[in-house]
Amino acid sequence: MPVTSSSHDGDRLAEAFWTVARRLRHRTKVALEPWELSPSLARALSVLARDGDLRLSALAERLRIVPRSATEVVDDLQRLGLVDRRPDPDDRRAVLVALTADGERTSHAIQEARQAEGERFFAALDASDRADLARVLRKLSEL
Numbered sequence: 001m002p003v004t005s006s007s008h009d010g011d012r013l014a015e016a017f018w019t020v021a022r023r024l025r026h027r028t029k030v031a032l033e034p035w036e037l038s039p040s041l042a043r044a045l046s047v048l049a050r051d052g053d054l055r056l057s058a059l060a061e062r063l064r065i066v067p068r069s070a071t072e073v074v075d076d077l078q079r080l081g082l083v084d085r086r087p088d089p090d091d092r093r094a095v096l097v098a099l100t101a102d103g104e105r106t107s108h109a110i111q112e113a114r115q116a117e118g119e120r121f122f123a124a125l126d127a128s129d130r131a132d133l134a135r136v137l138r139k140l141s142e143l
Contacts, residue, residue, distance in 0.1 A: 035106060085098075
C-alpha cells in the first residue's frame with residue numbers, strides 16, 4: 001500500500017501529540033516531587049477529592065484499574081496518612097475510602113501545583129491558540 005500524504009500527516013500529528021503528552025507528564029511528575037507521590041497516587045487523591053468517599057471498586061473504575069491495583073494504591077495512601085478506610089453506612093460489609101484532613105490539604109496543594117504547572121506549560125500559546133487547542137482536544141476526546 002503506498003504511503004500517502006494523509007498518512008504522513010497522521011504520523012506527524014500523532015508524534016507531535018505524544019511528544020507534548022510526554023513533556024506534560026514529565027512536568028507534572030516534577031510538580032509532584034514535593035509530596036513524594038507517584039502520578040497514580042496523586043490521581044487517586046484527585047478522584048477522591050472530586051467524588052468524595054468511594055468503595056474500592058468505584059475508585060478502581062474511576063481510575064480505570066483493576067480492583068487489586070486500587071487496593072495497593074489505597075494501602076500506599078493510607079500508609080502516608082492521606083486516606084482512611086471507613087465502614088459504608090449503607091452496607092456494613094462494605095468499606096469506603098475517604099480522604100483524611102491531611103489528604104484533603106495535600107490534594108488541594110497538588111491541584112494548585114498542577115494548575116500552575118499547566119499555566120506555565122501552555123503560556124507559550126496565546127489565548128486564541130489555547131482556545132483552539134481546547135476545542136480540538138474536546139473534539140478528539142468525544143470520538
